[in-house]
Amino acid sequence: MGKKVDYRELGLTDKEYQLIVETLGREPNDLELEMYGVMWSEHCSYKNSKPMLKRFPTRGKRVIQGPGENAGIVDIDDGQAVVMKIESHNHPSAIEPYQGAATGVGGIIRDIFTMGARPIALLDSLRFGELKSERVKHLFSGVVSGIADYGNCMGIPTVGGEVYFESCYTDNPLVNAMCVGIVNKKDIVRGKASGVGNPVMIVGALTGRDGIHGASFASEELSEDSEEKRPAVQVGDPFMEKLLLEACLEILKSGCVVGIQDLGAAGLTSASCETASRAGNGIELDVSLVPRREEGMTPREVMLSESQERMLVIVKKGRENEIEEIFRKWDLAAVTIGRVTDDGFLRVKDGDRVVAELPVKSLAEGAPTTVNESKQPAYIKDVQRIQYDQIPVPEDFNEVFLKLLASENICSREWIYRQYDHMVRTNTLVLPGADAAVLRIKGTKKGIALTTDCNGRYCYLNPLEGGRIAVAEAARNLVCVGAEPLAATDCLNFGNPKKPGVYWQFENCIEGMSQACEALNTPVISGNVSFYNESKEKAVYPTPVVGMVGLIRDINKIVTPGFKKEGDLIAVIGENHGGLDGSEYLRVIHGRVAGNPSIDLEKEKAVQKCCLEATKQGILNSAHDVSEGGLLINIAESCIKGGVGARIELDSEGKRWDEVLFGEAQSRIVVSLSEHNCKLLEKISEQVGCKVLIIGKVAGKKLIARVDGSTLVKQDVAEISRKWRERIKCLME
Amino acid sequence: MKFGVVMFPGSNCDVDCFHVIKEVLKEEVEYIWHKEPLRESKRYDCIILPGGFSYGDYLRPGAIARFSNVMEGIIDFAEKGGLVLGICNGFQVLLEAGLLPGAMKRNKNLRFICDNVFVRVENNTIPFTLKCKKGQVLEIPIAHGDGNYHIDKKTLKEMKENNQIVFRYCDEKGEVSEATNPNGSIDNIAGICNRRGNVLGMMPHPERCSEEILGSADGKLIFDSIMKYLKGE
C-alpha cells in the first residue's frame, strides 16, 4: 500500500495528530488517519468557528430543533413545523459552475428530507464578480442553470434568493442554497443510530470514486492547481434524488425507521459516526457490502467517497424487507451494510477483516476547537472615513437615476428566476420579485414567507453593523409581505480564518447578527460556515447570508410591493433620513466603496411592528422596504411592479439631494394606502413609537420626484420598466 | 366523474393535478402507477399525464416514460375515444408515444422558462376547450426547457386543416407574433390535439392557474370544459 500517509497532507496539525494518538492509545493506520483528516477538517468539524457560533441565540418558544441536526425546525402551529437550512457550495462552483451549483442544491435538499420533511421551496444566494468578463458570465450562467436544472427536475420550486456582483467575488463566487420543508411535528425524525443491534442500510445511488476529499477541498483556499482537484467536483443526478426523496418519505411513513442521515461531505465516514455519536452508540460496517459503481474500490475509497444522492438509514431490526420493498418500487437499491453497537466505536470491516476502529465521539466531535487571533484590519479606518464634501452632488439626477436603475445590483433578477420553476406544487402565492416569497400551506389559512439577505459591502465596511443589518433586512422583508419573522438560518462566507483580520470580521459579524436576532426575536436554528473564500491572497467581502422564515396567519392579507391604485397615498414608515454610507450610489456613480453604515435596532423593531400591524389590519395596498439604491429606486420598483406612476414630494431638511434620493439608511418601509386609511396608520405608528411621513401619491404614468420644490427626476414608467427588466439579459446575451 | 393521474418516476405535477381535481373540481381522482398496466375495470373518464421530469428527461423528455407498462393501456384508452390530457412533460410523452404528431426540441434560448404567458384558443370544439370562446386569450404559466415544438410543413398543413392546433402563444390582446413566442415553437404552437379531439397535449399548465389565489383561474376553463363534456351538458 505504498508509503505511509502524512497527517500534515490531510490538513491535520501536529497537536491534532498527538491528540489522536493519545485518544487511541496507538498510532492510527492510514485509513483511520484519513477518516480523522476529513472529520476534523474545518468543513466537518467547525473547529475554527464553533466557539463563535455559541454566541447565536438559538432558543425560542417556537424552536423545535436548533443547530446540531441536519436542519433546524420551527413550530408553525396546528401540529406543523418548518424545517430549514442553508449551505454553501462555493469552491466546487468556481471550478465547475453547473455541476457545483447543482450538487449544492442536491445536498441541501437531502438535509431537509432527512428530517422527515417534504421539501417545499428552495432559495439561492449568489455572489459573482462584475458582469464584465466572459469568465464571470460563464460562472453566473452555469450556476444559475445548475440550480435551475436540479431544483426543477426535483419538482421543488425555487422561490427566491439574491444576487450581487462585486469585484471581490471574481475568482471566488459564492453559491449558497437554502431549502425549506414542511413536516407534521409527530413525523419528525433525527439522524440518530439508536437501538443496539438495529441494522444500518445504505440507500440510493451507487458509491463511486467521486468527491474523495471534497470536505478538505472546501477547507482550503482556491489556487491555481484547484483545477487539478478533479474528484472534488461531481455530477449531480436529480432524477436519482427525486426517487430517493419519494422513497425516503415513504419509508419514514412506514414506521420502520429509527434514524436517517444523508451522506454529504466525508460520505459514509461522517454519516456513520455522526449518527452513532448523536445516539451515544457505535456502528459496525462492512465496506464490502456497499454497492459500488466502479470495480476495485478500496475500503478507503468507499469510506471517503462523496458520491451524491445516498442516505444512511437505521432500521428497526427485522423490518429490512419492508425498506427493501419500498426502494424496489422506486427502482432503487437498499442494502444492509452494518448494525448499531453499544461500544461507542465506528468499526469498519472489509469482509472479515477489521480495517478501522475509531471512537465515534472523538471522530465526530473531538476536533479541538480554536479561538483564533483576531485583529481589526487596517483597511477599516480608511474605508470608513469618507469626506462627503469632496463628493460632488450630481447635476443631472435623471441620468444618475437611470444609471443606478441599470446597475447589476439593482436591476430586475427576472433573467435568473425565470429559469427556476417557482410555481410547481401550486403553493407559491407571491412569486420571486417581491421582498419575500410567500407559500400557502394547503388545507390551512396559513402561509409562510421566505427570504435570504446580506449586503456584503456593509459587512466589509463595518462587520458588526453589517451583521445586524443582514438580519434586520431579512426580517423586514418578511414583514413587508405581512409575515411575522420566526427564525433564521445562516451561511457564513468568509476568507481564511487563520488571518486575524478575517477572524475579526467573522467575530464581529456574528456579534452583530446575534444582537439583531435577539432584538427581533428570530433565533438561529441552523447554518453553515464556509471559510477560505480567498484567492490570490484576497478574501471576499465578509458575507454572512441570512435566510429567514415568517408566518402569515391569513393568506388573504398578503401585501406585495407594486403600487395598486391611482390616488393612493405613498408613505414612509420610519425616519426619512438619507445615509450614503456603503451605498450603491457611491459605488456606481462615484466609484467609492466607503462609509460606515449602521442601524438602530430599537427603531428597526418599531418600524417592523408598525408595518406588520398595518398589514394585519389590512390597510396597506403595497409595502416595500428601502434597500440598495435608496428611496427613489424603491419607489421606482413599486411603480414598475404596479404599472403606474407616482409623484413624490420631499423636503431635504438641509440634506444633500443625492442623499435624500439614493441614501440607503436602514429601517424604512415605503407603503401605499388609500387616503382614508392614513389616520389608522398614523395611529399604529404612534402606538409603536415610530414615524410615518406622507411623501406622495400614486398617479399617472410617470415617476416624478421633487425635492425642495425642484423636479429632479421625471421618467416614463414603461420606459424605465423595460430598462430595468432587460438589463441582465442584455449583459448576458 | 373519475379522473386518473399517471405517476411516472420523476413526475412532479401529479400532485398539482390531483389537487385541482379533488379540491377545486371536487371530483373523484386517483393516481395510476406507471408500472401497472391500465386496468379497464377502473373506468376512468379522463386520464391526465402530468408535468415533471419523467426519468429525469434523460435522453429526451418523455422518451423513456413512453415505454412504461401503463402506456399501452393509455394508447388503447385513447383509441377508444377516452379523454387523455398531457400537460408539459405529459405532452412530451404523448408525442414520443405517437399519440400526437411532432416532436419537442430545446427552447430556442436553451434555457428553462418559467413565466406567465398568454395563449389564444384556436379550437374550442374539442372536449377540453368547450367552455372557451374561439380566439379567447388565457393567461397561463409555462415551465419547461423543451417546449420548442417541431413538425414538418406538410403535416402542419394537415393539422391546420383538421383544426388540430388548439393553443398558440400570443400577447394579452391575442396577437400572435414572433415576439410572443417564448420558446421558438413552430407557428407559436402551445397545444395540439389528435384528429378526433380526444387527446390534448399542451405545454402550459392549467393546473397552476385554477384558483384565483394563484393569480389566475383561466386554467380552470380547461377542467370545466372536460366536466361539461363528460356530463354531456
Place this chain on the structure above:
Amino acid sequence: MFLAKVYITYKKGVLDPQGSTVKKALGTMGFDTIEDVRVGKYMEIMLEEKEKDVAEQKIKEMCDKVLTNPVIEEYSYDILEVRK
C-alpha cells in the same frame, strides 16, 4: 464484446438551437472561421455479444425504437470489437 459508437444529430432542415448558440459563443471568442456548428448526441454502448451482426442489429433496433426520435433526428454508428 462490442463497442458501438452512436452519433445522433438533428435531421437536415430541423433548426438546431444549440448549434447556433455554440457558433455564436465561439464567434464572440474570436473563432471567426466557423461556418456552421451542429450539436447532437454521442453514445458509447458496450454490448456483450458474440457476433457483430447481432450487435449491429440490436444497435439499429435501439436507435430506431428508443435512442432517437425519427421525427427530428437521424443517426449513424460505428461498431468495434473490443476485449474486456
Place this chain on the structure above:
Amino acid sequence: MFLAKVYITYKKGVLDPQGSTVKKALGTMGFDTIEDVRVGKYMEIMLEEKEKDVAEQKIKEMCDKVLTNPVIEEYSYDILEVRK
C-alpha cells in the same frame, strides 16, 4: 473547408446519470446484453480554413476553452477535408 467531428464524454469515474438511466431503461425493454452506456455530446463544426493543421489547432483550443470542462469531461475528434 474542414469538418471536425467532436465527441465529448464524461471522464472515467465521473457519474453519468443519463448513461445509467438509459442503460436501465434499455434493460427493462429487453436489451439485456448491454454492459454499459455512456451518453455524451457530438458536434459537427465546419471550419473555413486552408490548412488542416490550423483547423486542428483551433478545434483543440475550442474544446479546451469552451466546449468542454476538463475537470469532468474529455474529448476526441476527427477532422475531414470537405468541399462545399
